[in-house]
Amino acid sequence: MTRVELLPTAQQMREADAAAIAAGTPGFVLMTRAGEAVASVAESMVTPGAQVLVVAGPGNNGGDGFVAARILQDREYRVILALATARDRLRGDAAKAAEGWVGEVTPVQAAPFESADLIVDALFGTGLGRDLAGDARLAIERINASGRPVLAVDLPSGIDSDSGEVRGLAVLADRTVTFAARKPGHLLLPGRRFSGLVEVADIGIDAQAPGADRIATFANRPALWSGALPRPHLGSHKYERGHTLVLSGGATRTGAARLAARAALRIGSGLVTVASPPEAIGVNAAHLTAVMLRGCEGPEGLHAILQDQRFNALVLGPALGVHAATRAMVAVATLARRSLLLDADALTSFEGLASEMHQAFHHAPTVLTPHDGEFNRLFKGHPDLLDPPSKLERARRAAAYTGAVLVLKGMDTVIAAPDGRAVINENGTPYLATAGSGDTLCGIIAGLMAQHMPAFEAACAGVWIHAAAGASFGPGLISEDLADLIPNVLSDLLN
Numbered sequence: 001m002t003r004v005e006l007l008p009t010a011q012q013m014r015e016a017d018a019a020a021i022a023a024g025t026p027g028f029v030l031m032t033r034a035g036e037a038v039a040s041v042a043e044s045m046v047t048p049g050a051q052v053l054v055v056a057g058p059g060n061n062g063g064d065g066f067v068a069a070r071i072l073q074d075r076e077y078r079v080i081l082a083l084a085t086a087r088d089r090l091r092g093d094a095a096k097a098a099e100g101w102v103g104e105v106t107p108v109q110a111a112p113f114e115s116a117d118l119i120v121d122a123l124f125g126t127g128l129g130r131d132l133a134g135d136a137r138l139a140i141e142r143i144n145a146s147g148r149p150v151l152a153v154d155l156p157s158g159i160d161s162d163s164g165e166v167r168g169l170a171v172l173a174d175r176t177v178t179f180a181a182r183k184p185g186h187l188l189l190p191g192r193r194f195s196g197l198v199e200v201a202d203i204g205i206d207a208q209a210p211g212a213d214r215i216a217t218f219a220n221r222p223a224l225w226s227g228a229l230p231r232p233h234l235g236s237h238k239y240e241r242g243h244t245l246v247l248s249g250g251a252t253r254t255g256a257a258r259l260a261a262r263a264a265l266r267i268g269s270g271l272v273t274v275a276s277p278p279e280a281i282g283v284n285a286a287h288l289t290a291v292m293l294r295g296c297e298g299p300e301g302l303h304a305i306l307q308d309q310r311f312n313a314l315v316l317g318p319a320l321g322v323h324a325a326t327r328a329m330v331a332v333a334t335l336a337r338r339s340l341l342l343d344a345d346a347l348t349s350f351e352g353l354a355s356e357m358h359q360a361f362h363h364a365p366t367v368l369t370p371h372d373g374e375f376n377r378l379f380k381g382h383p384d385l386l387d388p389p390s391k392l393e394r395a396r397r398a399a400a401y402t403g404a405v406l407v408l409k410g411m412d413t414v415i416a417a418p419d420g421r422a423v424i425n426e427n428g429t430p431y432l433a434t435a436g437s438g439d440t441l442c443g444i445i446a447g448l449m450a451q452h453m454p455a456f457e458a459a460c461a462g463v464w465i466h467a468a469a470g471a472s473f474g475p476g477l478i479s480e481d482l483a484d485l486i487p488n489v490l491s492d493l494l495n
């Protein structure tokens with residue numbers, strides 16, 4: 001099973017950097033190792049004799065570039081170094097690295113971008129603090145316009161290490177060499193797209209041990225939650241494996257509930273029932289076999305069903321309709337204190353009413369699964385939740401605000417818990433962008449919670465399993481395929 005991967009913030013990297021230095025490794029040694037790592041990846045991209053243009057910035061990212069330039073020149077590459085600042089402005093280790101460079105230094109304006117066989121982007125890394133302007137911006141425009149292969153040092157310049165956002169303009173790199181650990185900005189969009197193929201170089205810094213008090217972000221990996229996956233044992237009976245209740249929409253909107261219900265059954269919920277409005281009973285009955293069916297007329301009907309405590313996980317939202325009745329159903333479900341998954345209409349019915357969700361979900365395991373559009377509609381009027389540029393930060397704040405686990409979906413789905421834990425998912429596939437895919441995800445997560453998996457772990461596992469199932473099918477995937485692709489993914493995880 002792969003190991004857990006922490007994605008340190010820029011601040012956590014600075015602390016890890018300082019800890020390595022305090023433990024006896026001089027900063028310049030770290031920089032030299034970083035430069036060596038850059039040089040060795042550059043050698044895998046172009047052969048000796050090739051023209052390499054290293055574009056260096058004013059800080060230690062630039063310092064790494066100077067070290068790489070020296071090493072490559074020693075190895076018979078034709079290296080030119082373009083400096084986006086005045087040489088006498090370099091400080092500390094970067095200035096020391098520049099002293100070791102005896103080759104040509106040109107101002108950015110005169111650098112031969114178009115004729116380079118490889119461009120090394122050493123302008124900015126984790127120290128990027130504001131939108132780019134001036135010579136730095138010019139350099140990035142020239143790099144991107146050159147059409148030449150680009151190797152980025154630590155991060156593509158212009159990408160924010162913590163949020164993955166573009167600070168004005170960013171280098172579009174083919175490959176990135178980063179140090180000690182990947183950062184959130186390498187996994188979050190658009191940073192992931194600008195980074196190209198990311199490789200992690202071990203330069204003697206331990207970045208996997210954040211201070212226990214620190215907010216930690218991880219890459220979503222089975223190592224984080226496979227231990228919490230439900231594993232039926234010989235004595236298991238179906239009631240032990242939970243009973244998931246999925247609310248259906250009206251007669252012409254019943255597919256979503258059945259997609260969620262089948263997925264809940266496939267992921268291992270012992271029983272699954274669709275609660276259907278009377279006018280849709282016939283339609284649902286015609287399509288259901290192992291999934292059971294109950295009539296349910298509005299909030300009162302749901303309240304009556306929930307008198308049976310065996311229904312221990314609920315899915316509300318898909319195709320329920322955006323109106324007050326859906327809000328009333330959510331209120332009944334919340335008061336029943338069962339594991340609860342809210343998606344789609346159960347979220348957008350609270351557009352402008354998010355304050356009704358404030359601290360509303362602390363009493364029972366709850367997972368909200370909005371995509372960006374639903375998130376922005378739900379939290380309209382809450383700039384503190386909508387404004388942070390970082391998807392991680394938005395998800396974390398919304399989780400803390402509601403008391404629910406927040407799954408903010410996309411190709412870079414973020415899962416955040418009210419206590420600050422968060423993961424970034426990266427095994428998504430564009431083929432999951434198909435009608436009903438989200439409904440299936442609801443069923444997977446709820447089905448795991450029905451089997452008593454904690455909400456955060458169930459959400460992380462559900463997102464990963466959903467994506468792995470989709471990726472295993474590829475082109476032509478439709479949502480009806482997804483539930484039946486779960487068993488293969490599960491058996492890989494459970495063996």
Ligand SMILES: NC(=O)C1=CN([C@@H]2O[C@H](COP(=O)(O)OP(=O)(O)OC[C@H]3O[C@@H](n4cnc5c(N)ncnc54)[C@H](O)[C@@H]3O)[C@@H](O)[C@H]2O)[C@H](O)CC1
Nearest residue numbers: 017031034059060061124125126127128129130131132154
């Ligand atoms: N921590 C490690 O593991 C190691 C990191 N190394 C490299 O060091 C950089 C971080 O270096 P730092 O000097 O902190 O910042 P940058 O080089 O990224 O930025 C340079 C400097 O530029 C100023 N600045 C910030 N934003 C802007 C802007 N928009 N326009 C102009 N100037 C800007 C600010 O003063 C920055 O300090 C890390 O990425 C690694 O590549 C070590 O070499 C090896 C170990």
Ligand SMILES: [K+]
Nearest residue numbers: 124153155157
């Ligand atoms: K860079």
